[in-house]
Amino acid sequence: MTQARITIDRDFTVAEVPRRLFGSFVEHMGRCVYSGIYEPGHPEADARGLRQDVLKLVREMGPTVVRYPGGNFVSGYNWEDGVGPVEDRPVRIDGAWHTIETNAFGLHEFVEWSKEAEVEVMEAINLGTRGVDEARALVEYANHPGGTYWSDLRRKNGAATGTQQDPFGIKLWCLGNELDGPWQIGHKTADEYGRLAQESAKAMKLVDDSIELVAVGSSSRQMPTFGTWEHTVLSHTYEEVDYISMHAYYQEHDGDAASFLAEGVDMDAFIDGVIATIDAVKAAGKHSNQVNISFDEWNVWYQRGLDGEDQPHNVAKAGWREAPRVIEDTYSVTDAVVVGSLLHSLLRHGDRVTIANQAQLVNVIAPIRSEAGGPAWRQASFWPFARMSALAKGQIMQLAVDSGKTPTAKFGDVDAVDATATWDEQTGRLALFLANRSMEEGAEVSVDLRGLSASGVRSAEVLTIPEGGDRNSANVLDAQDTVGLKTLQEVGIEDGVLHVKLPALSWSVLELDVERA
Known part of the structure; x- marks a missing residue:
C-alpha cells in the first residue's frame, strides 16, 4: 500500500479558480457537429435541429466556454458561407479533413446552441487563407449593434433564419489555429504569422476594443520550433x-x-516552459500588461500512427464524404484517470492558464458520444471533467505532497498520488481531487489541514476499475454505464486529519465542509 501525505494550508493559495479553465471545443470535423450537437429529424432534436439529449449531457458536464469552428477546419473556412438562409449557403470541400461541408450549421446556429448549452463562445478566425479584412468584418458582424453593412446583415440573416438578430457579444477570439504546423492550410513562419496576427488584432480591436485575443502558440511541445x-x-x-x-x-x-x-x-513542464517564454518577452520588451495562456486543445487521443481507416489523415482514401466517422476514440478507466490528472495540472497552473478547452465535445475524441438517430451517452472521461467543473471553486490551494513513488520509463519515479484542491470560503467547501497512478497498489492518503477545520465529509466518489472489469473497461453503445463514479468507502476525519484509502488506478473527488480554524 502506497503512503501519501498532503498538507493544505489556508494561507498558501495559487489564484482564484478561472471558470474558463473548464472549456470544450466544437469543430466541423467528423460527427462533432452533424449527428453530434445538430441532427434535424432526430427524435430528441428541437425545431432548430439541436439534439436535446446531447445538450442535457453537455449541461451536466458543465463546460463554461466552447471554442468554434476549429481547429484545422478554420484555416480554410469562409465564415460567410455559414450565415444567411440555409438554402442559399454554398456546399464546399474541406481540405483539412477531406470532407464535404454543407454549411447547414454556422455561426447563428452555434450562438443559438451556446445559449441552450449555457456556455460562452470562443470564436476562431481564419488566418490561414484569409487575413485582416475578413477578421475585422467578422467582429463587426458578430458584435456591432447595427447601422453598418455587416451588423445589418447579421440582423437580416437572423430574421431570415429565425435566430438571434441582436449582437452576439463574443468576447474571446482565436487568431487562427496551429499555423506553426506544415499540415495547416496557410502554414506560416513565426515572423509571417506574428505580423499577420498583430495587424489582425489591431484591426479587430478598432471595431470592438472589449474583445480578448489568443495568439497561436506551438501545436505541441515536440514541435521543432517550440519555444522560438x-x-x-x-x-x-x-x-x-x-x-x-x-x-x-x-x-x-x-x-x-x-x-x-x-x-x-509532461503537461506541467510544457506549461512552465511557455510561462518562462512569455515572461522573458515581457521583460525584454518592458511590457506592463500580462499575457496568459489559453490551453485551447488538450485530451487523450489515440493517433496510432494515423493508420486506421477512421483517422483524419486517411479519410481521403474513402473519397469526399459528409461527416464521416473520424477519431471516435472509446475511453477506458485508464484514460479517465489520465484526463483527471491533466485537469489537475491545468488547475495547479490556474494563475497563468486561465482558459483551457478539452478537445472535442461530442463524438470526436470526446467525453460524450452519440449515434445518428440513436442515443447519447457519457464516456469514462466525462466524469473527472464534470466533477471538477462543478466543484472547483474559490481559491486554488498550493499543496505540499509527499507521496510514495511509482516507476515510469519516460519520467523516472513519479508521485503515485497526484492531487489538487480548491477552497471556497463563502460556501465553506473544500474540494480535493486525487489520482492514484499506480496500477498495482492502493494508496493510504492523509490530508493535514492547517488554518482550516473540517467538520465533515460532504461527498466522496471514486472512478476505478468496475467489478469484473479491467483497466480497459469503457462505456459503449451496448453498455453505457460500465464505468462511472461510485461512493468512496474508506474515508474519515480523525484529530483534524482526513484519512482516505484509494484503490489502485483510480481518480477520486472529495468535498469537505471546512471553516477557518
Missing part, C-alpha cells in the same frame, strides 16, 4: 493579445501504461 515560435510571435503581438495558445494530446505507447498515467508531468 512563442518568443517570435509574442515579440510581434505582446501589446495586442491577451493569451497565447497551447495544444497537447497524449496516448499510451507500446503498452507503457505507467508512463501514460504520468503524462501530467
Whole structure:
C-alpha cells in the first residue's frame, strides 16, 4: 500500500479558480457537429435541429466556454458561407479533413446552441487563407449593434433564419489555429504569422476594443520550433493579445501504461516552459500588461500512427464524404484517470492558464458520444471533467505532497498520488481531487489541514476499475454505464486529519465542509 501525505494550508493559495479553465471545443470535423450537437429529424432534436439529449449531457458536464469552428477546419473556412438562409449557403470541400461541408450549421446556429448549452463562445478566425479584412468584418458582424453593412446583415440573416438578430457579444477570439504546423492550410513562419496576427488584432480591436485575443502558440511541445515560435510571435503581438495558445494530446505507447498515467508531468513542464517564454518577452520588451495562456486543445487521443481507416489523415482514401466517422476514440478507466490528472495540472497552473478547452465535445475524441438517430451517452472521461467543473471553486490551494513513488520509463519515479484542491470560503467547501497512478497498489492518503477545520465529509466518489472489469473497461453503445463514479468507502476525519484509502488506478473527488480554524 502506497503512503501519501498532503498538507493544505489556508494561507498558501495559487489564484482564484478561472471558470474558463473548464472549456470544450466544437469543430466541423467528423460527427462533432452533424449527428453530434445538430441532427434535424432526430427524435430528441428541437425545431432548430439541436439534439436535446446531447445538450442535457453537455449541461451536466458543465463546460463554461466552447471554442468554434476549429481547429484545422478554420484555416480554410469562409465564415460567410455559414450565415444567411440555409438554402442559399454554398456546399464546399474541406481540405483539412477531406470532407464535404454543407454549411447547414454556422455561426447563428452555434450562438443559438451556446445559449441552450449555457456556455460562452470562443470564436476562431481564419488566418490561414484569409487575413485582416475578413477578421475585422467578422467582429463587426458578430458584435456591432447595427447601422453598418455587416451588423445589418447579421440582423437580416437572423430574421431570415429565425435566430438571434441582436449582437452576439463574443468576447474571446482565436487568431487562427496551429499555423506553426506544415499540415495547416496557410502554414506560416513565426515572423509571417506574428505580423499577420498583430495587424489582425489591431484591426479587430478598432471595431470592438472589449474583445480578448489568443495568439497561436506551438501545436505541441515536440514541435521543432517550440519555444522560438512563442518568443517570435509574442515579440510581434505582446501589446495586442491577451493569451497565447497551447495544444497537447497524449496516448499510451507500446503498452507503457505507467508512463501514460504520468503524462501530467509532461503537461506541467510544457506549461512552465511557455510561462518562462512569455515572461522573458515581457521583460525584454518592458511590457506592463500580462499575457496568459489559453490551453485551447488538450485530451487523450489515440493517433496510432494515423493508420486506421477512421483517422483524419486517411479519410481521403474513402473519397469526399459528409461527416464521416473520424477519431471516435472509446475511453477506458485508464484514460479517465489520465484526463483527471491533466485537469489537475491545468488547475495547479490556474494563475497563468486561465482558459483551457478539452478537445472535442461530442463524438470526436470526446467525453460524450452519440449515434445518428440513436442515443447519447457519457464516456469514462466525462466524469473527472464534470466533477471538477462543478466543484472547483474559490481559491486554488498550493499543496505540499509527499507521496510514495511509482516507476515510469519516460519520467523516472513519479508521485503515485497526484492531487489538487480548491477552497471556497463563502460556501465553506473544500474540494480535493486525487489520482492514484499506480496500477498495482492502493494508496493510504492523509490530508493535514492547517488554518482550516473540517467538520465533515460532504461527498466522496471514486472512478476505478468496475467489478469484473479491467483497466480497459469503457462505456459503449451496448453498455453505457460500465464505468462511472461510485461512493468512496474508506474515508474519515480523525484529530483534524482526513484519512482516505484509494484503490489502485483510480481518480477520486472529495468535498469537505471546512471553516477557518
